[in-house]
Ligand SMILES: Nc1nc2c(c(=O)[nH]1)N[C@H]1C(S)=C(S)[C@@H](COP(=O)(O)OP(=O)(O)OC[C@H]3O[C@@H](n4cnc5c(N)ncnc54)[C@H](O)[C@@H]3O)O[C@H]1N2
């Protein structure tokens with residue numbers, strides 16, 4: 001049976017996965033990790049009334065708001081002395097200094113004239129000017145991080161300003177990657193006749209590293225039952241998820257599915273997408289196992305569309321819709337197939353408008369256009385779209 005992409009995703013979402021483990025990391029190393037806890041602000045920010053300028057804190061009077069004021073003292077950032085102004089008094093303050101009780105405005109030093117102990121303002125200040133009031137930026141109790149949220153680099157400063165030195169995050173998921181096939185040779189070795197370089201394993205390992213997992217290189221296994229079993233057993237002992245490519249389809253030299261079935265269970269499916277029709281899911285000694293197709297573009301596309309959501313869940317992360325936008329097509333597209341096509345495309349700009357331009361080469365093995373692609377265009381089954389028609393474009397970078 002050919003399953004729709006959505007039905008396949010729903011099936012994968014229903015697969016039980018082991019709960020992610022939790023570890024503590026220093027705050028500055030937490031960017032890109034998944035928060036294992038909901039974090040709320042413990043402090044008001046700023047925690048006390050503070051000056052936003054180098055200048056003077058004044059206690060205004062209605063009779064003479066521009067002064068003169070009597071200079072009553074001094075406070076710098078870090079001062080801890082509790083001070084108080086009476087109406088008509090001013091305090092020299094530096095940026096970040098705690099403001100004295102009774103302060104009604106801060107006047108930047110460029111806008112005053114000092115005459116001995118007397119301060120004259122160039123103009124009447126606005127009440128509250130340049131005063132950072134406690135909690136005005138952030139109130140204690142405000143949520144800062146949700147459990148399952150990916151921590152952004154630009155959140156680190158805010159978390160540090162709350163006094164947080166370490167965060168509870170989910171341990172990176174260890175994802176083992178293996179390739180199968182007698183034809184495969186390692187990049188770096190001389191190429192023997194009839195053989196090809198293993199493109200899928202380096203590509204998948206790189207995608208996994210970029211996604212914040214802990215990739216484990218399980219190497220290449222030939223089409224041999226004994227070696228496939230040995231590789232899978234050792235992988236299950238050290239990985240949280242195992243991904244293979246090749247041997248997902250109907251070929252004779254397919255030991256992968258038989259080996260997985262012997263060590264656990266496997267369910268093969270066909271998904272109504274091109275590239276990427278053959279796809280299998282199972283478990284090896286209880287460790288989730290995903291079999292991606294061997295054709296290199298099909299392996300990359302099924303990784304992005306099917307494996308990534310499962311890995312995000314295994315990592316404790318919240319579900320996230322793929323980044324997509326609507327773009328007009330530069331040329332007509334015809335998909336006579338019963339499968340939805342995901343076309344590699346580039347983004348072009350014409351007269352200030354962005355368009356999606358599909359590459360001519362769309363073969364499931366044609367890595368050269370994957371290497372240049374900025375977009376994957378989602379073309380419905382049995383559809384003919386004219387030039388200019390809007391299509392859903394998944395953003396690849
Ligand atoms: N009779 C049928 N044949 C095929 C069907 C089908 O439905 N009926 N499906 C085709 C589709 S679609 C795909 S995709 C491929 C997937 O097949 P497998 O997952 O079994 O993969 P293999 O047969 O092992 O390899 C396919 C192709 O990819 C090359 N390959 C494999 N691994 C790598 C790698 N790590 N790096 C680079 N290239 C790799 C392999 O040499 C083959 O050329 O099946 C179609 N056939």
Ligand code: MOO
Pocket residue numbers: 273274275276277278293295297298364365
């Ligand atoms: O997945 Mo295959 O690569 O559809 O052509």
